[in-house]
Amino acid sequence: MRKRIAVIGGGIAGLAAAVRLRDLTPSGTEIVVFEGSPALGGKLHTGELGGRRVERGAESFLASGSDGAESAAVAFARRLGLGEALVHPAARPAALAIGGRLTPIPGGTLVGVPGDLSALDGVALPASGADVDRGRPLLAPGADVAVGELVRERYGDEVVDRLVDPMLGGVYAGRADRLSLRVTMPQLAATAETEHTLAGAVRAAQARSRRVPGRPVFAAVGDGMSRLVDAAASAAGARVVLGLPVRELSRTPAGRWKLIFGSAPSPGVDEVDAVVLAVPASPAARLLGDPAVGELAYASVALAAMALPAGATLPDLSGFLVPPGEGTLVKAATFFTTKWPHLAREPGPVVVRVSLGRAGEEDRLQLDDASLLAVARRELGELIGAELPAPVDSWVQRWGGGLPQYAPGHADRVARLRAGLPEGLALAGAAFDGVGIPACVASGERAADDVYRFLEGN
Numbered sequence: 001m002r003k004r005i006a007v008i009g010g011g012i013a014g015l016a017a018a019v020r021l022r023d024l025t026p027s028g029t030e031i032v033v034f035e036g037s038p039a040l041g042g043k044l045h046t047g048e049l050g051g052r053r054v055e056r057g058a059e060s061f062l063a064s065g066s067d068g069a070e071s072a073a074v075a076f077a078r079r080l081g082l083g084e085a086l087v088h089p090a091a092r093p094a095a096l097a098i099g100g101r102l103t104p105i106p107g108g109t110l111v112g113v114p115g116d117l118s119a120l121d122g123v124a125l126p127a128s129g130a131d132v133d134r135g136r137p138l139l140a141p142g143a144d145v146a147v148g149e150l151v152r153e154r155y156g157d158e159v160v161d162r163l164v165d166p167m168l169g170g171v172y173a174g175r176a177d178r179l180s181l182r183v184t185m186p187q188l189a190a191t192a193e194t195e196h197t198l199a200g201a202v203r204a205a206q207a208r209s210r211r212v213p214g215r216p217v218f219a220a221v222g223d224g225m226s227r228l229v230d231a232a233a234s235a236a237g238a239r240v241v242l243g244l245p246v247r248e249l250s251r252t253p254a255g256r257w258k259l260i261f262g263s264a265p266s267p268g269v270d271e272v273d274a275v276v277l278a279v280p281a282s283p284a285a286r287l288l289g290d291p292a293v294g295e296l297a298y299a300s301v302a303l304a305a306m307a308l309p310a311g312a313t314l315p316d317l318s319g320f321l322v323p324p325g326e327g328t329l330v331k332a333a334t335f336f337t338t339k340w341p342h343l344a345r346e347p348g349p350v351v352v353r354v355s356l357g358r359a360g361e362e363d364r365l366q367l368d369d370a371s372l373l374a375v376a377r378r379e380l381g382e383l384i385g386a387e388l389p390a391p392v393d394s395w396v397q398r399w400g401g402g403l404p405q406y407a408p409g410h411a412d413r414v415a416r417l418r419a420g421l422p423e424g425l426a427l428a429g430a431a432f433d434g435v436g437i438p439a440c441v442a443s444g445e446r447a448a449d450d451v452y453r454f455l456e457g458n
């Protein structure tokens, strides 16, 4: 009989699952993507600013993993025929804002955790003598710890506050003291199981890395991330249901899945043979009837993008990160037209995108768009040491609860949750398997493999 599969959530994880299902399943299999918002893509959405394409969400992705192989996101883009559309950032340094001034980020760290404490260029003063061999590995097998807890104990507070926090914050908008080492730095968690010092563990992780020197670390789709979304939707050949969130998911007596979607007064009902659930933690918890799933915390951020008159001068950097202790609402800034050569080649305004807010700072984002833009412009000017010209165009994009904050033990909790799921239901996406686009693509593809194996066996 012709099988029907529902993918709930049309972000990149759900779309990667849908494409993989199309590739695996016999022709005639019906794939239905249910997306609760009016558009596919989730955190991937290309906008427009001053005549340029500027990302309103994720901007780029890792091009290769620590094993040196092409990342799942690059492989996915190639599968969609977008290999030629991939672009890479210019080799421009990024900076840290320390004491209100921009200073180069010390090289050779692992997400801010140094392997050589003598090479911090004065950015942070490490505690002396704490990273000693205590006759046992830093971490028991399979154990987890907050990144901040480990690094504070071994290197002292400044290394965490000035280096690790801003670097992790650049990705998670979260604090090192609350983020899981195992999820956010899996390579370091692995070497910490055998090494007796943090410096040794960092160096061992760096030595294991097979990243090819000179090969670009990041990639993006030249025409914008929305092109990846459109290409995925078209390759999946799925029926797409937009603007109607799935509200209930239950098992039928025959072992199929019943979905109730849309508004409560006039709900839609559908029945399928298998489900990939690729939504954030709160809707996942509701649909699974498991409140524990919804306990994953999220950070909210706002992006303020400004198009400055052509010729406006910005520092010759790809951008900068601001440690939380600096007290600014601005967490990071990206100088788009410096960072991306394909943008720099086209005539048009100078574009800077500022990221505001961190985990636990939701109150500080309670400003209207004009006030948020004014703060972004003022703080940016102070940090680069020059008043910014008035923007010719601007927007604010808010991502309320946009970034998951994986607490220590997250990976074990997800493994237990998966072990208790009925067959024919697979989980995917950033709520479970990591925030980066490659992790989300790989997670969607794994979920598709799981439901395909289940359907094959039935």
Ligand SMILES: Cc1cc2nc3c(=O)[nH]c(=O)nc-3n(C[C@H](O)[C@H](O)[C@H](O)COP(=O)(O)OP(=O)(O)OC[C@H]3O[C@@H](n4cnc5c(N)ncnc54)[C@H](O)[C@@H]3O)c2cc1C
Pocket (backbone or CB within 6 Å): 008, 009, 010, 011, 012, 013, 014, 034, 035, 036, 037, 040, 041, 042, 043, 044, 056, 057, 058, 059, 060, 061, 062, 244, 245, 246, 247, 278, 279, 280, 283, 301, 303, 399, 402, 403, 428, 429, 430, 431, 434, 435, 436, 437, 438, 440
């Ligand atoms: C501002 C920002 C910048 C980022 N920058 C980068 C970056 O540069 N590089 C990088 O690798 N990562 C970046 N990320 C992270 C990355 O974009 C996300 O982790 C990833 O896109 C999440 O994909 P997803 O499919 O798991 O979830 P989502 O994109 O959240 O998609 C889930 C979808 O499910 C839908 N949904 C929710 N509930 C229901 C329901 N009940 N029924 C149906 N549909 C529902 C939602 O509307 C949404 O479209 C960034 C994230 C943010 C917020």
